[in-house]
Amino acid sequence: MDSKQKKTLFSRGMTRRTFLKGSAGSIAAALAAATPGRFLTQGIYAPALIQNNKTVVLAIQEFAHDAIKAVLPDFEASTGLTVQLEGGPASGTDMLTKYGPSFASGESAVDVISDADDDSPTFIRAGYIEPLTDIIPQETWDDFPESFGSQIEKFHSFDGQRYRIPHEFAIGYFFTRKDWLDSKGLKSPATWEELVNVGKELADPANGVWGTTDALIKPALLYVYVAYLTAQSGGDVFAFDEATAEALQFLYDMIYTHKIFPEDALNQDYTAQNQLYMSDKVAVMRQWPFFQSVAEGDTAWFAPEKLAIELPPAGAAGSKAWWGGWGFSVPKFAPNMDGAKELIKYLTSVEIAPKLAEGQSWFIMPRKSILDAFAGKENAVLTAMGAYAAAGVPAARPFHARVAEAQTVVDDAASQFLTNQLSLADTIKYGQEQIAALGT
Amino acid sequence: MSTLSRTPARKSFKGLTFRQRTYVVAVILLIPALALRVFTAFYPFVQTAYLSLHRFNPAFDGATGPVFVGLGNFQRIANDPVVRASIGFTLTFVVVATFLQITLGLAVAHLLDAPFRFRGLSRTLVLVPWAIPMVIVALGFRWMFDDQFGMIPDLLRHVGLEMKWLINPTNAKIAVISVAVWKSTPFVALVLLAGLQGISQDLYEAARVDGANWFTSLRYITIPMVMPIIITTSMFMVVWQLAVFDLPFLMTGGGPGFSTTVIAQKIYLESNSLNYGYAASIGMVLVAIVAIVGAIGLYLFRRFDVSE
Numbered sequence A: 001m002d003s004k005q006k007k008t009l010f011s012r013g014m015t016r017r018t019f020l021k022g023s024a025g026s027i028a029a030a031l032a033a034a035t036p037g038r039f040l041t042q043g044i045y046a047p048a049l050i051q052n053n054k055t056v057v058l059a060i061q062e063f064a065h066d067a068i069k070a071v072l073p074d075f076e077a078s079t080g081l082t083v084q085l086e087g088g089p090a091s092g093t094d095m096l097t098k099y100g101p102s103f104a105s106g107e108s109a110v111d112v113i114s115d116a117d118d119d120s121p122t123f124i125r126a127g128y129i130e131p132l133t134d135i136i137p138q139e140t141w142d143d144f145p146e147s148f149g150s151q152i153e154k155f156h157s158f159d160g161q162r163y164r165i166p167h168e169f170a171i172g173y174f175f176t177r178k179d180w181l182d183s184k185g186l187k188s189p190a191t192w193e194e195l196v197n198v199g200k201e202l203a204d205p206a207n208g209v210w211g212t213t214d215a216l217i218k219p220a221l222l223y224v225y226v227a228y229l230t231a232q233s234g235g236d237v238f239a240f241d242e243a244t245a246e247a248l249q250f251l252y253d254m255i256y257t258h259k260i261f262p263e264d265a266l267n268q269d270y271t272a273q274n275q276l277y278m279s280d281k282v283a284v285m286r287q288w289p290f291f292q293s294v295a296e297g298d299t300a301w302f303a304p305e306k307l308a309i310e311l312p313p314a315g316a317a318g319s320k321a322w323w324g325g326w327g328f329s330v331p332k333f334a335p336n337m338d339g340a341k342e343l344i345k346y347l348t349s350v351e352i353a354p355k356l357a358e359g360q361s362w363f364i365m366p367r368k369s370i371l372d373a374f375a376g377k378e379n380a381v382l383t384a385m386g387a388y389a390a391a392g393v394p395a396a397r398p399f400h401a402r403v404a405e406a407q408t409v410v411d412d413a414a415s416q417f418l419t420n421q422l423s424l425a426d427t428i429k430y431g432q433e434q435i436a437a438l439g440t
Numbered sequence B: 001m002s003t004l005s006r007t008p009a010r011k012s013f014k015g016l017t018f019r020q021r022t023y024v025v026a027v028i029l030l031i032p033a034l035a036l037r038v039f040t041a042f043y044p045f046v047q048t049a050y051l052s053l054h055r056f057n058p059a060f061d062g063a064t065g066p067v068f069v070g071l072g073n074f075q076r077i078a079n080d081p082v083v084r085a086s087i088g089f090t091l092t093f094v095v096v097a098t099f100l101q102i103t104l105g106l107a108v109a110h111l112l113d114a115p116f117r118f119r120g121l122s123r124t125l126v127l128v129p130w131a132i133p134m135v136i137v138a139l140g141f142r143w144m145f146d147d148q149f150g151m152i153p154d155l156l157r158h159v160g161l162e163m164k165w166l167i168n169p170t171n172a173k174i175a176v177i178s179v180a181v182w183k184s185t186p187f188v189a190l191v192l193l194a195g196l197q198g199i200s201q202d203l204y205e206a207a208r209v210d211g212a213n214w215f216t217s218l219r220y221i222t223i224p225m226v227m228p229i230i231i232t233t234s235m236f237m238v239v240w241q242l243a244v245f246d247l248p249f250l251m252t253g254g255g256p257g258f259s260t261t262v263i264a265q266k267i268y269l270e271s272n273s274l275n276y277g278y279a280a281s282i283g284m285v286l287v288a289i290v291a292i293v294g295a296i297g298l299y300l301f302r303r304f305d306v307s308e
Helices: A003-010 A016-033 A036-042 A062-079 A092-104 A120-125 A138-142 A146-155 A178-183 A192-202 A221-233 A242-257 A263-267 A270-278 A290-297 A337-347 A352-359 A368-374 A380-390 A403-418 A424-438 B018-052 B072-079 B081-113 B119-126 B134-144 B151-158 B169-197 B201-209 B214-242 B246-252 B263-272 B276-303
Strands: A055-060 A082-087 A112-116 A173-176 A210-213 A282-287 A308-310 A321-324 A326-329
Touching: A016 B018, A055 A062, A055 A337, A062 A082, A062 A337, A062 A352, A092 A112, A092 A120, A092 A403, A092 B263, A112 A120, A112 A337, A120 A146, A120 A326, A120 A403, A146 A321, A173 A290, A173 A380, A178 A192, A192 A210, A192 A242, A192 A282, A210 A270, A221 A242, A221 A321, A221 A403, A242 A263, A242 A403, A242 A424, A270 A282, A270 A290, A308 A380, A337 A352, A352 A368, A368 A380, A403 A424, B018 B276, B072 B081, B072 B276, B081 B119, B081 B169, B081 B214, B081 B263, B081 B276, B119 B169, B134 B169, B134 B246, B169 B214, B169 B246, B201 B214, B214 B276, B246 B263, B263 B276
Parallel strands: A055 A082, A055 A112, A210 A282
Antiparallel strands: A112 A326, A173 A282, A173 A308
């Protein structure tokens, strides 16, 4: 073909209008070729999962894998299923990030999830979770203490159906340096006033030694501590009521007036908080049960008298600490629904729950079967759990249907107050308005 | 006249004329690129625009589906203190960070353009901050600014400056912007260095003969000559940093309060709570801001004849 011929061919170039018409037509044809129902309900990106009904995928935090692996052989032998463990997120916020988009598009790569209180109500109300009411035998539900009832109804249920079954019980324990208290002839503070007095006695801010501390960094951790104090003052933290104001003012006073609580805690996470305590810089503090294992793991530092668990200082409503935890759920889009239900039934049964608890302290709960299995054994967390239950310390976790968003409001409001951006009155007003805006 | 051109238009293979076949082949060849743009830009944009006019949270509107609220979401944005603050901080972050990155980048580029020993090694080392992943930078600086354990407050204490960084709203903003400047200035410097190397030394020689000093050479030769690159780089940095998320989120969590919350973080928080309608409307606000900035950029492009 000579150059003249080429010119003849390409000089008839298409117009922009023709090009756009052709392109649009082709793309429209490609869209029309897609399965209409799937396209309309799930969007254009809806990859079909390869389903293998012989495999059940369980997503749970990795530190719990060994304990679960230990009980799986019997399950796999009796059902012929293979359980595959995947690392799950460590917080409710991360659960929403990881699974929210997937569930919203009608897909799930896992069959069973270990789910947190912060996000589970949202997933349940969105219709992403399969009901467990007919799956879990009554014998298993009866194994939980009666005090769990209201919490299970609020955080695990919706419209008369149960969607999640607890496998973890977490309450903020009050850890104290008994050796410090004894050396000064002091007792563990039993009230807020005593906490301030003991704090003043033991704090030495110039040398970075504090009466008490906590992790107050956003997101979520500041909420945990404000809700803890509000439980003690007898309020509803999501209502931003007078007791919430009292709790916020008490926290503010501990930081700025009494100087027994480091201001730097506002940028402190749990790792930093634990490090401060184990650096002999804190006399008493609230922390989740996992701190017991962390502290015991530091064998060079640990001694029982450095880590006594006492009842929390009482506010107007008494000695209280809210409890919550994680539980198993089955996504509605689980590739192996039947296998998932079998697995969840097995892991929460009265025979297997104690074995999980023996394998990993995260699974220790006040279930009858677990308490029976641990009877006569020395376990600091379990002993404290019994003492807290006997003293009526456990308080219901504050509930809101939009719990993650409500917690963010508390985080934002408290953070502004504690960094002197808002007055207490404006903080309470801001919180009430933002919670009201959430509706429901 | 060749045989082909003398042949009258005839029906070719599959009943298409030659001209029609040309169109079909052109369209087929372009479909992959077009489909990519449609599925990754056009469709998401249309879907976001649609959702921004609706209230939709699958957890609470699952039964009804998206509920049309008109401009209700935008009205809510106007009254939402977190969104207002996040827009304010995002714009502050972008403007201040970009200005400092360009200014310092030009200074660093000048230094790297000067002849000295180990110039090649210096140019490589300067790029190190830019090469570190942002997640590592954010977490590293979070510890370095930590008021209890951090080296920056400790060093400042030694010179008599007692400052709380990440728990003071103003200082937290300064800290986040400083880290962004530290991280991206090397990239800007590298781009501007390429521009400086394109300026003929004859211009400086002639200016020197005419009595120009260092500053007048900078004012009347260097800056005008690299202005197109400055504008292009500024636009790139502005648009890129308008969508910043990782640095402030990991360094401060958006706090204290919501003083360092950026627009992208607010979108993340809302979509994480399945508030897809409201998140989409905040996203549209971000699109509007980017569009305005883009329009300004186009104006500047034309004014400084960047295309020539």
